[in-house]
Amino acid sequence: MDFVESDEHRDLRAAVGSIAAPYGGSYYAEHARAGEPCAELWKDLGDAGFVGVNVGEEYGGGGGGLVELALVCEEIAAQGAPILLLLVSAAISAEVIEEFGSDSQRKEWLPGLASGRTKVVFAITEPNAGSNTHQLSTTATRSGDEWVINGEKYYISGVDEAEALLLVARSGKDANGNAKLSLFLVPTDAPGLQKTRLPVDVMLPEKQFTLHFDDVRLPASALVGEEGAGFRQVFHGLNPERITGAALCVGIARYALTRASRYANDRQVWDRPIGAHQGISHPLAKAKVETELAALMTQKAAWLHDQGLPAGEASNMAKYAAAEAAVAAIDAAMQTHGGNGVAAEFGLLPYWGLARLLRIAPVSREMILNFVAQHSLGLPRSY
Numbered sequence: 001m002d003f004v005e006s007d008e009h010r011d012l013r014a015a016v017g018s019i020a021a022p023y024g025g026s027y028y029a030e031h032a033r034a035g036e037p038c039a040e041l042w043k044d045l046g047d048a049g050f051v052g053v054n055v056g057e058e059y060g061g062g063g064g065g066l067v068e069l070a071l072v073c074e075e076i077a078a079q080g081a082p083i084l085l086l087l088v089s090a091a092i093s094a095e096v097i098e099e100f101g102s103d104s105q106r107k108e109w110l111p112g113l114a115s116g117r118t119k120v121v122f123a124i125t126e127p128n129a130g131s132n133t134h135q136l137s138t139t140a141t142r143s144g145d146e147w148v149i150n151g152e153k154y155y156i157s158g159v160d161e162a163e164a165l166l167l168v169a170r171s172g173k174d175a176n177g178n179a180k181l182s183l184f185l186v187p188t189d190a191p192g193l194q195k196t197r198l199p200v201d202v203m204l205p206e207k208q209f210t211l212h213f214d215d216v217r218l219p220a221s222a223l224v225g226e227e228g229a230g231f232r233q234v235f236h237g238l239n240p241e242r243i244t245g246a247a248l249c250v251g252i253a254r255y256a257l258t259r260a261s262r263y264a265n266d267r268q269v270w271d272r273p274i275g276a277h278q279g280i281s282h283p284l285a286k287a288k289v290e291t292e293l294a295a296l297m298t299q300k301a302a303w304l305h306d307q308g309l310p311a312g313e314a315s316n317m318a319k320y321a322a323a324e325a326a327v328a329a330i331d332a333a334m335q336t337h338g339g340n341g342v343a344a345e346f347g348l349l350p351y352w353g354l355a356r357l358l359r360i361a362p363v364s365r366e367m368i369l370n371f372v373a374q375h376s377l378g379l380p381r382s383y
Helices: 009-019 024-034 039-047 066-078 085-100 101-116 228-267 276-306 314-334 337-342 349-360 365-376
Strands: 120-123 138-143 146-157 163-173 179-187 191-196 208-219
Touching: 009 039, 009 066, 009 163, 039 066, 066 085, 066 208, 066 228, 066 276, 085 101, 085 120, 085 179, 101 163, 120 146, 146 163, 146 179, 163 228, 179 208, 179 228, 228 276, 228 314, 228 337, 276 314, 314 337, 314 349, 314 365
Parallel strands: 120 163, 138 163
Antiparallel strands: 138 146, 146 208, 163 179, 191 208
8 A cells, every 4th residue: 555646646636736726715715605506616627527536437437436536625625625515426426326326327327427517415314313324214115116205304415406316215124123224316306305405604615405305206216226235335435425525624724724834924923924933833733744644544545445445444534533634724724814814805714614514524523433432442332
């Protein structure tokens, strides 16, 4: 396993950066404040083949893996333009459909996902079932040649931008009485699907929604993979979500440190740059160390996933480390700017909100610590 970037990866990073840099922080901050998608940047990334860098070449993708997609996520964030929907449409949906979808599903959905012209968002979270996936109450009931969906989903990102949902629902019980989970592709304009905007105070380009399913009828072909095997299939998408979330955080931290270092060098008080003072320089240096460590764990997790090796531990650790590093970096950057840290002119606050959100989602830091305690250290469960 080599953590030295290859020439190919350096070229990919440079190409992605050249697309994202002209948009930069002001573009992202304006769209985050307005709650409007970064559609122009998404289109440019898609046209260049970077949204679908992890999709197979036979479907119009780049033929790469999660290592390459994580690099794309990191680099756009490092240029000041993190796009949250790459975590769900490219990392979860594309990975799951390519791995478990039927031939017809792959042919129908993957070319659009690869080009960026189609988005498929992920619907798993419910008001009464957050991290405890076994408690999902949304049901999928077989009715002749159709599936009938009833229930509710919560905090679903980007529904207004997407053509379909990758839905997780209960489709029955196994021999032990436990819920069987299955995955379905649900068009966002399906009759019986009600979409309600969920207001949040975090400044984000992507909108959040509550979804109500009232006898939503789907053809049998909407089932993704094997009925009842959804739990295993879901984690093939959740690890990539955590890895790309970590990559986005690493990029946010890099962007924050670049901005803060520039300001600390340029801003002079008492005839010297403020960066000469350890009260300014040490928090930034500490955040730099933490960012580089998080980047290494993110690379490791992506590599393990691409090799088909167990990646759960590394994915969780990467997401934990990177979110902590991003929050520390943007907080230090804001402190370096003093009052300007919250001024709209400098546009730092939206990044703090996104980094802070990524300490909670897609899995909270506390649940990651539970995972490490139980699975890595062999300690008893606390719940």
